[in-house]
Amino acid sequence: xxxxxxxxxxxxxxxxxxxxxxxxxxxxxxxxxxxxxxxxxxxxxxxxxxxxxxxxxxxxxxxxxxxxxxxxxxxxxxxxxxxxxxxxxxxxxxxxxxxxxxxxxxxxxxxxxxxxxxxxxxxxxxxxxxxxxxxxxxxxxxxxxxxxxxxxxxxxxxxxxxxxxxxxxxxxxxxxxxxxxxxxxxxxxxxxxxxxxxxxxxxxxxxxxxxxxxxxxxxxxxxxxxxxxxxxxxxxxxxxxxxxxxxxxxxxxxxxxxxxxxxxxxxxxxxxxxxxxxxxxxxxxxx
Amino acid sequence: xxxxxxxxxxxxxxxxxxxxxxxxxxxxxxxxxxxxxxxxxxxxxxxxxxxxxxxxxxxxxxxxxxxxxxxxxxxxxxxxxxxxxxxxxxxxxxxxxxxxxxxxxxxxxxxxxxxxxxxxxxxxxxxxxxxxxxxxxxxxxxxxxxxxxxxxxxxxxxxxxxxxxxxxxxxxxxxxxxxxxxxxxxxxxxxxxxxxxxxxxxxxxxxxxxxxxxxxxxxxxxxxxxxxxxxxxxxxxxxxxxxxxxxxxxxxxxxxxxxxxxxxxxxxxxxxxxxxxxxxxxxxxxxxxxxxxxxxxxxxxxxxxxxxxxxxxxxxxxxxxxxxxxxxxxxxxxxxxxxxxxxxxxxxxxxxxxxxxxxxxxxxxxxxxxxxxxxxxxxxxxxx
Numbered sequence: 001x002x003x004x005x006x007x008x009x010x011x012x013x014x015x016x017x018x019x020x021x022x023x024x025x026x027x028x029x030x031x032x033x034x035x036x037x038x039x040x041x042x043x044x045x046x047x048x049x050x051x052x053x054x055x056x057x058x059x060x061x062x063x064x065x066x067x068x069x070x071x072x073x074x075x076x077x078x079x080x081x082x083x084x085x086x087x088x089x090x091x092x093x094x095x096x097x098x099x100x101x102x103x104x105x106x107x108x109x110x111x112x113x114x115x116x117x118x119x120x121x122x123x124x125x126x127x128x129x130x131x132x133x134x135x136x137x138x139x140x141x142x143x144x145x146x147x148x149x150x151x152x153x154x155x156x157x158x159x160x161x162x163x164x165x166x167x168x169x170x171x172x173x174x175x176x177x178x179x180x181x182x183x184x185x186x187x188x189x190x191x192x193x194x195x196x197x198x199x200x201x202x203x204x205x206x207x208x209x210x211x212x213x214x215x216x217x218x219x220x221x222x223x224x225x226x227x228x229x230x231x232x233x234x235x236x237x238x239x240x241x242x243x244x245x246x247x248x249x250x251x252x253x254x255x256x257x258x259x260x261x262x263x264x265x266x267x268x269x270x271x272x273x274x275x276x277x278x279x280x281x282x283x284x285x286x287x
Numbered sequence: 288x289x290x291x292x293x294x295x296x297x298x299x300x301x302x303x304x305x306x307x308x309x310x311x312x313x314x315x316x317x318x319x320x321x322x323x324x325x326x327x328x329x330x331x332x333x334x335x336x337x338x339x340x341x342x343x344x345x346x347x348x349x350x351x352x353x354x355x356x357x358x359x360x361x362x363x364x365x366x367x368x369x370x371x372x373x374x375x376x377x378x379x380x381x382x383x384x385x386x387x388x389x390x391x392x393x394x395x396x397x398x399x400x401x402x403x404x405x406x407x408x409x410x411x412x413x414x415x416x417x418x419x420x421x422x423x424x425x426x427x428x429x430x431x432x433x434x435x436x437x438x439x440x441x442x443x444x445x446x447x448x449x450x451x452x453x454x455x456x457x458x459x460x461x462x463x464x465x466x467x468x469x470x471x472x473x474x475x476x477x478x479x480x481x482x483x484x485x486x487x488x489x490x491x492x493x494x495x496x497x498x499x500x501x502x503x504x505x506x507x508x509x510x511x512x513x514x515x516x517x518x519x520x521x522x523x524x525x526x527x528x529x530x531x532x533x534x535x536x537x538x539x540x541x542x543x544x545x546x547x548x549x550x551x552x553x554x555x556x557x558x559x560x561x562x563x564x565x566x567x568x569x570x571x572x573x574x575x576x577x578x579x580x581x582x583x584x585x586x587x588x589x590x591x592x593x594x595x596x597x598x599x600x601x602x603x604x605x606x607x608x609x610x611x612x613x614x615x616x617x618x619x620x621x622x623x624x625x626x627x628x629x630x631x632x633x634x635x636x637x638x639x640x641x642x643x644x645x646x647x648x649x650x651x652x653x654x655x656x657x658x659x660x661x662x663x664x665x666x667x668x669x670x671x
Contacts (some may be wrong), residue, residue, distance in 0.1 A: 099506060105438075154550050156556050208552055249551060259397070
């Protein structure tokens with residue numbers, strides 16, 4: 001088992017520029033069923049063997065995708081998410097980085113009460129190894145298994161997955177929820193999904209400085225998660241008031257520090273990896 | 288992107304937020320002239336991108352145009368140190384000369400993003416003039432939080448805030464109007480912070496923004512050419528601006544182990560593991576997912592502009608990226624820049640073996656580590 005995506009997922013790709021085409025091809029190589037592309041003005045054509053439509057609505061009418069990956073540039077990415085929400089696409093992963101926060105406020109309002117779950121933006125997407133690669137992560141570092149991975153970061157997630165795979169520990173599903181201040185799917189959402197997934201036996205949760213999402217997840221985990229969790233918080237050495245690359249990674253007004261998050265997660269019974277190089281070994285000890 | 292107080296006030300005025308009459312000036316004679324136009328008694332305020340200016344000596348009252356000139360002459364060119372500038376302080380190049388107001392009350396108003404609620408929130412407090420973090424720490428009940436439903440603050444919400452703040456009489460209507468104008472300005476400028484502290488009520492029934500702070504969401508600047516022009520590069524670390532211009536994300540820190548990493552999360556984790564190994568990172572540097580030769584070269588150049596750097600740790604989890612191509616880029620950049628400090632590399636991705644061979648054959652002083660922990664240990668040892 002896995003969460004969010006599996007071998008039955010029908011994937012659409014919104015935005016077929018260089019990045020969109022490259023990653024669509026990579027996803028197909030790792031077994032994803034990419035059934036449609038959406039690129040305004042290129043409707044009627046094909047790309048990499050799948051048909052391209054001008055609008056999400058047309059793509060849904062003809063190919064019934066239930067998940068969409070968005071590569072549209074930042075100025076139009078929020079609009080692309082809204083278009084997918086309007087067409088009731090079940091799962092949307094927005095890879096695009098740099099979307100204005102105000103646009104995401106509007107997206108968040110549209111998501112409330114909708115049928116769509118958004119992952120991201122500014123994220124690597126979702127992969128259920130051996131079943132479906134729905135994002136930009138390198139497929140070959142993953143192994144089929146029973147550990148769920150959730151993280152705010154991209155390459156740090158790959159690092160964690162690499163450590164797990166090197167120890168022979170496979171993954172059920174790995175999700176990058178994104179480094180922006182406003183995101184569609186939270187740690188709490190993913191912990192809940194992993195807890196309910198019979199194919200997941202353990203969880204790796206990688207947070208970073210900024211906001212209070214890790215504290216909220218820790219509070220949830222106390223009563224809402226029975227499976228073992230290994231945690232890590234990146235940014236213990238980050239200075240306050242500085243945005244560390246990700247739009248959401250900033251300690252402001254003394255809030256959002258690594259120490260606070262570390263303490264909250266420890267209190268919740270989460271096993272914290274002593275360094276970023278010990279994520280895999282800490283989980284191996286728990287299982 | 289941060290704006291100066293005089294810029295923020297100019298923007299807020301266009302939305303209908305009342306501000307004191309005043310003039311930005313760059314020399315002492317202009318300060319005198321401004322004070323004359325404003326009736327003699329003025330406030331002289333240093334314009335730097337940091338709070339706490341008053342305590343640092345960057346805000347002074349002048350009783351006459353001559354005194355304004357004297358104060359301005361002393362303030363211009365001084366290095367102002369506040370709790371937000373760091374010990375190195377900021378050079379004062381511009382002042383705002385404003386009229387003095389008959390203040391009866393000081394209130395705090397601020398709008399920022401509530402990440403958990405995924406919408407903006409207006410915070411108000413009757414304890415204006417002090418930092419809101421201090422108020423929040425001392426007495427959270429002294430702050431009223433009003434979520435913005437939709438882009439704007441409704442009139443009923445602004446009235447509720449005004450009643451809660453105990454505003455009455457002549458100042459009530461202008462205070463309500465100013466709060467709504469602040470919310471409109473926050474929305475339409477794509478602000479990440481719009482703060483008036485203090486928002487003052489005057490003895491003659493006016494409601495005025497005595498100070499103003501406006502931070503614009505960098506991600507929105509593509510649609511705000513007018514605001515983007517207000518960027519003051521003098522207030523920014525030149526190396527950080529240099530990095531941005533080359534598609535890199537660099538933040539200078541105080542240690543001596545330079546680091547170059549792809550991805551922000553892994554870059555933070557690399558800084559952390561350097562500290563865990565007993566060293567201190569000299570910087571945060573995210574070279575982006577691609578890490579092309581040009582980006583690596585500019586990354587090296589920027590890291591080495593910091594004279595305290597004693598070793599460089601390169602941590603690239605390539606994934607899809609080909610390590611041999613990356614290694615060629617690193618070797619070429621290192622040769623071109625004649626890098627003399629030891630370089631510790633930890634590279635993952637496709638064609639790792641070929642990449643390591645390229646590094647070994649380069650004749651340069653590369654130390655290849657097998658994992659992050661080993662890389663950090665080596666880089667810290669070389670920097671000691």
